[in-house]
Amino acid sequence: MAGRVRRLFQRYALRHLELTAPGPVLRDGAGQAIGRVDRIVLTGDHLRVEGHAAADVVILHLGGRERRAVPRARAGGMPAFRLVLPFAPGRPELELRAGDWTGRAALPGFGALRRQAAALALWPGFAARGAQALPAALRWLRHHDMAAREQIKRRMGLNALADDLELDPALLAPPQAEPSPALRGRVQIVMPVYQAFDDLTEALDRLRRHSDLPWHLILVEDASPDPRIRPWLADWVAQVQAAGEGRACLIENPVNLGFIGAVNLGLARARQQAPDSPVVLLNSDAFVPEGWLSRLVAPILADPLVASVTPMSNDAELASVPAICTRTVLEPGEADAIDAVARSLAPGGGQGAGLAEAPTGVGFCMALSPRFLARLPGFDTAFGRGYGEEVDWCQKAVALGGRHLYLPGLFVEHRGGASFGSAAKAELLRRNGAEISRRYPQFDTEVQGFLGTDPLVTGRLALGLAWAAARAGRARVPVHLAHSMKGGAEMDLVRRLKAEVSVRGAAVVLRVGGTFRWQVELHSAAGVTRAGTNDSDLVLRLLSLLPRRRIIYGCGVGDPDPVEIPGLLLALGAGQQIVVQVHDYLPISPSYALVGEGGLWRGLPRPGTTDRAHMQRRPDGRMVDLAEWQAEWGALIAAAARIEVFSEASGEIIAGIWPEVRDRLVLRPHRMLAEVPRLAPPPEGARPVIGVLGNIGPHKGAAVLAELSRRLARNREADLVLIGNLDPAHRLARPARIHGSYRLAEIPALAARYGITCWLMPAVWPETFSFATHEALATGLPVYCFDLGAQGEAVRRAVAAGAPGAAIPLPAERGAAVTAILDHVLHRRRARPVQR
Structure with missing residues (x-):
């Protein structure tokens, strides 16, 4: 112990x-x-x-x-x-x-x-976590409950993925009707204009149609070279004034002052005209949605400490959607589709759910408080033609007690980069960023803190899902149910996600087995946005933002109550499309590797079995027998449009439990992750060295491997090397060695380093697909495994084609299994294909 x-x-x-x-x-x-x-x-x-x-x-x-x-x-x-x-x-x-x-x-x-x-120094934390994991450990010792083993890993913080950001349920709750804060006079809107004629005309058209509060627009035309701009703006201002839709004025700079100079002229005019009104800075490449203005200024009207408010956008640094600090170019119609969801998230006033405080706002569309403008009337001209000036203003406002808020309840498209070339922008960012760091040494740390905690993550995910739905159009957005571990299922998922993002723009993963019961991940070319919750209803509300979705069950191992997974997926899949992938056998049994008590394969488990490995104790203490388990999961299997299997052997096992789904089984063997070069055969008479590839847990044959190492330690007939890691519940007797983690490209060098003469795949369960077995076969060295599942299928086919090795019948006892391995490996027997 x-x-x-x-x-x-x-x-x-x-x-x-x-x-x-x-x-x-x-x-x-x-x-x-x-x-x-x-x-x-x-x-x-x-x-x-x-x-x-x-x-x-x-x-x-x-x-x-x-x-x-x-x-x-x-x-x-x-x-x-x-x-x-x-x-x-x-x-x-x-x-x-x-x-x-x-x-x-x-x-x-x-x-x-x-x-x-x-x-x-980690020992106290290890002991504390160990105490928390003790109930699951006892379940594992008493019942060999596979879910309990995964719970131990979760309690000990050994699950593979980090997932410590939590979803905020208040943001997705129905918004409460609240009286709108009173506005006196008109909101002053300052728009500096330089070039980008096509963007300008669209931006002003949307402002005119979509503003829902009295407004006064101050246009500052900053000596654009394009001769069309000034006369067009003059006509536009005259039309607005004549129609009485709002008020507008045009300032025409005789020479170009740059962004900061133009904005300062506009701010001065705004304060002169209405010193007690909020001011909105709006770029000419920002495209506002319906009802935008009241939402943007509400927090300023409600809270005297709010200095600025910034909406969410596709290009707004900390407020970017779908991924933080990453620009995403939108297609026509996507911005309005995203804002339709943002309106349903809109918080009330300055105290509503979802508003996030940050060290700075973003000047492409930023509401400014008149109370703070009275003390900070303009941007610092030390920042030249622009970039960083709003950070400087915001940091000065913070020193005066001001707060800067981001608003998930409003999404404004920003096309960005229209005023400066990319090279000029890069130089401005570099120079002005250095000045910000010099003036405010804590600012970069504050930004990193925001990035680490991401208080906008719930809104970012919700709006990101709205974007994903809009980008997919009439296609279905894939939603994968996956675990939080490494392994073949995760490698396959990564490959699928890459292809789905390439084709449809986005894909979603709903993970189990992490810090929270559910983790929602949105994958896009911009990156991954993720957050977790223990609330199943919250997951349903969030993912319902995808009106057309394809639900894909991949692997639910590690969930604390997996008998509930089918119900959740059926609710998500109502009226949608459901696909089940057989990466393991959790739908058949809580023992997802189908091993019974004693840790070995005993054949397909059937309802009525007394083998406690095929029963599950739920968190409330109630025991679920195999009949109830297969009934719950059978409902998901029955609803699936197709069941994807990765080997013929795994298809036969599924059909052995649910024969009615045979016509919906689709065989799709995995492609290899990378090419493994063929190795030269060992020299005649070389000392036998048995190599084992992969991370070896209980069902992967850890106990068999430990017994094999003890046998070899006594008789010294061969050496044993594990290229991978071993479950900590087991150990190898010396001189057997454990190399640790490896990369595929390192296999040839490692085989040469340890003098490996053959490979052993010691798994005692019928694998659905074995990457390690195919990698071992690719080397050309003899490969031995038990004649089970996908690994036995692969080795039998290779042997039938002339490859060295054998698929060994699995004896009923572990000691006999080790004897069978040694008998084949040490006597170099070429096993004949097993006839079925």
């Missing part, structure tokens, strides 16, 4: 170890500060370096490896970078390149003693 605890702690420490160190100021060849390293973090077996730099490229060097990144500007600050490398002993270095200049900065390292001390 002590050995198991020690091995579990080693995995726990690898996952939770985190050491941090401050980084240096980064300087150029002349000694001028051009950035800084904010944090150096050692997490588990990776080193992460985060910082800001006015550089073209930043490169992290450590242990003979390197990672490079192009710093990107965020929220008006200095361009940020984030670099991650596998940890190796030695002193990391950061290389910077800016123009023709190249320089290096040495970074603090983490010595072995410090790492050991930090690992020891």
